[in-house]
Amino acid sequence: MTGPRRVAGAVHAEAIKLITLPSLALTVALTWALTALLGLTGRPGGVLVYTQVGFLVLGVLAATHEYQGGGQIRASLLAVPRRPLLAVAKIVALAGIAAPFALVAAVLAGRPGATGGLLLDLVLAAGVGMLVKHSVGATGLVLTAYEIVSPLVRTHLPEVARLPSSAWTAAVLLVAIAIFARREA
């Protein structure tokens, strides 16, 4: 199998993993429902912050399910032993599959322009999940960063807060891929 076919196979496999995992579909459904319901209440400041939490959880679960019961991570590494390829395939498949779901969620939140931002949050959370491996720990870390650290930084260090969110996402992904590639599974 030549290079492009190997990449396509790895991405295809990751896509099948994502669409056949019930907990991910459930997370998307709950995020949509919550966004729509809160939208009806007409909250001042909008509901996007809650939608964002849903996509952070989705990103964490997409990455950490590899490490839950059954030892799937070993099957993954046996199927695609080139770890940087495996890590990149995970991110590409996740962003690609989640894009239409993020668009619907952003529309439900009344902010269709926020689709790209939700996808950046999603893949950043997946990077953290890849690093931390445990669903609960990674979720706690991501939510703490977004809901507590980030507002503090915005208040006290506005020049740091001006970094685009794509820069944060890229930084987390680079670290996650580098560590994933070196770690013994």
Next chain:
Amino acid sequence: MITIDGVTKIRGRTRILHEVSFTARPGRVTGFLGPNGAGKTSTLRVLLGLDRPQAGTALIDGRRYADHDRPLTVAGALLDGSGAHRSRSARAHLRWVAASNGLPRARVEEVLDLVGLSADAGKRAGRFSLGMGRRLGLATALLGDPPVLILDEPVNGLDPAGIRWMRTFLRDSAATGRTVLLSSHLMGELAETADDVVIIDRGRVVAAGTLAEVVGEHATLEDAFLDRTASEGVSW
């Protein structure tokens, strides 16, 4: 053909493998025997690229496992657990594994049939018994119809019928030219199945050869094993 040459693995400050060398040849079942904690699983993990050794090489058909373009068509591995996420169906699990190496979807149904899981293919892997999980793991290993099979304690958790089925399957695999390497701590099982035997103890290979050579003057493989592994004495 599996060629392991001088593999040394250190974890923390413990040397868990010490210059491990042996080969497993096509058309033969090679039994990899050792007490618990001797380094069997560690050796297989290095062979499959899951762990990195500090020294030495572990090659399958002349290349490292990870360097093969479609590794599942070169070697199939059965390790502890089924490898399937508990909330995914057996069929969905095999589908993603097949896709990863560009294997046809029809192959999924073939291997399900081969291991006798067709009727349960829609069930979540988390609901499988231990024996069904082993069958799913074996189905995964066979997806790429590989000429090399690497199995870690394959009969663990199997009932007597399952053990006989596995033994027959491994013998037939070797008879059709496959290289079969299986680890076990069950001497009786290995004596029934293996052509060649490698004994490992505390990270070192202490005996290797045909079954007859390794048994040598001893009455049974078990006697040979205990003679070579207990010399410095774990006493019961």
